[in-house]
Amino acid sequence: MRTLVIAFVLGAMAAGLALVVAGLALGVTADAAGWDSFRIGAGAVVLVEFERDTTSTGTTLGNGVPLAALACGFLNAAGAAVLRRRAG
Amino acid sequence: MIQARDEIELAPGVRLRGESIVDPVRRSAVPLNATARLVVAARTVEGAAAELTAAGASDGSRDALAFCGELNARGLLNVRIPLVARVLRRVAAIRYGLVLHAPVRRIDVSGPLTVAGAVAKPAAVLSLALLPVATFAGVAAVAAAVATGAAVVLHEVGHALALRRLPYALLLDGLRPELIHPRLSGRRAAVVAAAGPLLPALSAVALTLAVRPLAPVVAPMAAHALALSVLADDGRNACGLS
Numbered sequence: 001m002r003t004l005v006i007a008f009v010l011g012a013m014a015a016g017l018a019l020v021v022a023g024l025a026l027g028v029t030a031d032a033a034g035w036d037s038f039r040i041g042a043g044a045v046v047l048v049e050f051e052r053d054t055t056s057t058g059t060t061l062g063n064g065v066p067l068a069a070l071a072c073g074f075l076n077a078a079g080a081a082v083l084r085r086r087a088g
Numbered sequence: 089m090i091q092a093r094d095e096i097e098l099a100p101g102v103r104l105r106g107e108s109i110v111d112p113v114r115r116s117a118v119p120l121n122a123t124a125r126l127v128v129a130a131r132t133v134e135g136a137a138a139e140l141t142a143a144g145a146s147d148g149s150r151d152a153l154a155f156c157g158e159l160n161a162r163g164l165l166n167v168r169i170p171l172v173a174r175v176l177r178r179v180a181a182i183r184y185g186l187v188l189h190a191p192v193r194r195i196d197v198s199g200p201l202t203v204a205g206a207v208a209k210p211a212a213v214l215s216l217a218l219l220p221v222a223t224f225a226g227v228a229a230v231a232a233a234v235a236t237g238a239a240v241v242l243h244e245v246g247h248a249l250a251l252r253r254l255p256y257a258l259l260l261d262g263l264r265p266e267l268i269h270p271r272l273s274g275r276r277a278a279v280v281a282a283a284g285p286l287l288p289a290l291s292a293v294a295l296t297l298a299v300r301p302l303a304p305v306v307a308p309m310a311a312h313a314l315a316l317s318v319l320a321d322d323g324r325n326a327c328g329l330s
Contacts, residue, residue, distance in 0.1 A: 003327045003329065007323075013286075014285070014316040014323075021306065021307055027303070076318055079319070
């Protein structure tokens, strides 16, 4: 059980940290490159949203980031379970 | 990569004690028979081959190369190959479509600062290798290439900080650094394994939150967080899966 909990926490942290920086990096790049407004997500789940209006730009990390982090945590725990079973 | 005239020596910190090679960092001892002791006592691979041949080996050179290669792979024996010879061997091998693997080099490190100094060289080579492509993509990409190298240094420093009060040594396998240490278990193993990926990743987050335009530059540092997954050695070690 301990292995699975650690794997879940680390998987969630890995995805969360990477997504936060990647999302903000995307926003900075979009701002510098003059991209139009865009949104990455599916339905009500939004990973990152970039908005440009006449005077300013803004990047918003959406509810998709914690959800994706949780999903990656579960995936990592599942991977750990498979590895542990293989190891016997 | 290893050839007959290369110099060999026990890796720093590794000792011959009685009939064993003792590795105080891993807290292990590898027993040696009389023939193996002849190889370890030699100064070059061809010297070891001569000793083996004199001891009755049918192909002393092959045996000496194989044994030195095995000890080198375990980080117990360093092989000295001058830079020019290394380059010439690589070039010669590339003509046949082969990419030669440099021998593992073990370095004695006394603390996080010496780890940073030792890892800085391969990290700088990594950054320099990325520069030609990054230069075409602009200043931010050049800075990201530098951050890629810095992240490697931070990663190993993270492990070193978590290994406080434990013996450890640095293995350089080409451009890939690795800290070796006594076998750990439980919480300490998890902390040591996770500290490496976490230091560059958390530094990237902190830098991004402090100076938002730095986000694309420090993205390679944040990517180290992915080493926390079970797809990577650190992630598996943290979960006690290795």
